[in-house]
Amino acid sequence: MGAGSPAAAGGPEFSLGGEFRYFVPHHDEGFYRLYSKASQEQWAVAALPWAELGALDPDWRQGMVALLSPMIVSERGAMQACCTMLPQVRAKGDHDAELVMHAMMLDEARHWEGLNRMFVAMSSAPRPISEWKEMLGINLLIMRGASFDQWLWGIQISDIIAGNLYAAFKGSTESKPVQELFAGFLKDEARHHRFCHLYFAREAAKFTREQQRRYRAHAGKLIVKFEGLICGRLADDMKRIGSDPVVMFERIAAAVERQAEEYGFLA
Numbered sequence: 001m002g003a004g005s006p007a008a009a010g011g012p013e014f015s016l017g018g019e020f021r022y023f024v025p026h027h028d029e030g031f032y033r034l035y036s037k038a039s040q041e042q043w044a045v046a047a048l049p050w051a052e053l054g055a056l057d058p059d060w061r062q063g064m065v066a067l068l069s070p071m072i073v074s075e076r077g078a079m080q081a082c083c084t085m086l087p088q089v090r091a092k093g094d095h096d097a098e099l100v101m102h103a104m105m106l107d108e109a110r111h112w113e114g115l116n117r118m119f120v121a122m123s124s125a126p127r128p129i130s131e132w133k134e135m136l137g138i139n140l141l142i143m144r145g146a147s148f149d150q151w152l153w154g155i156q157i158s159d160i161i162a163g164n165l166y167a168a169f170k171g172s173t174e175s176k177p178v179q180e181l182f183a184g185f186l187k188d189e190a191r192h193h194r195f196c197h198l199y200f201a202r203e204a205a206k207f208t209r210e211q212q213r214r215y216r217a218h219a220g221k222l223i224v225k226f227e228g229l230i231c232g233r234l235a236d237d238m239k240r241i242g243s244d245p246v247v248m249f250e251r252i253a254a255a256v257e258r259q260a261e262e263y264g265f266l267a
Helices: 029-040 058-091 095-121 133-143 148-170 176-206 209-233 235-240 245-263
Strands: 013-015 021-023
Touching: 029 095, 029 176, 058 095, 058 148, 058 235, 095 176, 133 209, 148 176, 148 209, 148 245, 209 235, 209 245, 235 245
Parallel strands: none
Antiparallel strands: 013 021
């Protein structure tokens, strides 16, 4: 709970029995404004102009099927992660952050729906999940975060990765519904980044040196796993959609490094 919240200051507290407790809200302006923005920016996958899909290049389609298969695993994992971490942030008493996370969970569900819709549009299906041990390993590494803070840092790294990939997907085709789908994803991801910035601007200064080093090392592990995926198994598929896998990886790695430096996470 924020130090300035009424309950933390001994203010009113209400209980409806059991474990459900309601504290008089203390709206952190940044978090509340972000939640309001999320409410205003909600959109529907079904409302996109799928009738204007057009003909899809076979080589592009082959690349996208391969690239979206691990992404659908990732978005499903993001939904699960939000469900897992909501009780933790609630237990911390950080109700402003909890409010934003509920909106974030709806975004993740929409991304999963949107990727499923893409496979319908491509008249294809994701490759079996058993083939994506690399992506499952990345999800497991995020979910094994020792705290809400470490989990959120892992989520931000995943969002940096996803944001760069979704931008590449959007720019790889002239199909109107596909462009609009990934444009919507990018708008959602931008809010998720803002949530992380707000949270760590408040919390990162409290971390011990050991925590700072651990979070920097956590980032390194995730980036190494992603490099093996995008520059290895998926390299040819990246080229099929007109994207250089090495350039993509270097851009993502540099963005993660900048973010770690901004938060003061020690190398």
